[in-house]
Amino acid sequence: MEFFIDTANLDQIKEMQELGIIDGVTTNPTLLAKEGAEPNEQLKKICEIVKGPVSAEVIGLTTEVMVKEARELSKIASNIVVKIPMTKDGIKAVKILDKEGIKTNVTLVFSQNQVLIAAKAGATYISPFIGRLMDNSQNEIDTLWEMMEIINAYDFKSKLLVASIRNARHVVEAAKMGAHVATIPFAVLEKMFKHPNTDKGLEAFLKDWEKLQNQLKNK
Ligand code: E4P
Secondary structure, rough: OEEEEEEHHHHHHHOOOOOOOOOOOEOOHHHHHHHHOOOHHHHHHHHHOOOEEEEEOOOOOOOOHHHHHHHHHHHOOOOOEEEEEEHHHHHHHHHHHHHHHOOEEEEEEEEEEEEEEEHHHOOOEEEEEHHHHHHHHHHHHHHHHHHHHHHHHHOOOOOOEOOOOHHHHHHHHHHOOOOOOOOHHHHHHHHHHHHHHHHHHHHHHHHOOOOOOHHOOHH
C-alpha cells in the first residue's frame, strides 16, 4: 500500500519524507489556502521535496477550463497529478487528459457508481472521501469495500486512493481490502507510529539495563 500525505504544509511533508514513509502528496484548494502562499509556487516546492505523485486540483467547472488548467498545472513538474471533480464535465476532461498522457485523480467521490464511471473514463486515481461519508452517518468501510470490489472485478487501471481519512483505524481498514493508496493527514501518520506499550516497554528495558550496569560496577 502506498502512503500519500494529505497536506500542503512543507514542514509536515519534509518530516515524513525524511522518515522515508511517504510515496506522494495530495493537496486541495482548502489545504493550499491554509498555507497562504502562491499555490503554483507552493506546489513546485512540494514537487522538489517528493518525487512521487503530487495532486493539484483544478478550479474551473467546465471541461474546457479544466483541461486548460490541467495542462498548465502539469507544467509545474513531471510528478503533478491533476485532481478533477467527479462531475459530467470533469469526466469528459479526464478522458481528454488520459489521451494526452496527463495523470488524473478524480476527487469528491462518494458512491460506488461514481467509482465505476471514473474508472471507465480512465482516471489514474479515484479518491473516495471516507471521512465525509462517516460524517454523513453512512457506513464508509462497507462502501469502500464495494468500491474496491468494482475496481478489481474488471481489472481497471485506476488506483483507489482512500481520502478524507480521519483516524488510524481508517488506514487499517483500507489496507485490509488492498486499497492501492491511502492519503493520510500528518496527525494521523504520527498516531500510526505510537502505542503506549512501546514507550512503557522501552522505559523498562532501559531501567533494567541501567540496573545491570550498576550491579556489574559494584561486583
Ligand atoms: C484529499 O485528496 C482530499 O482532498 C482530502 O483527503 C479531504 O479530506 P477532508 O474531508 O478531511 O477535508
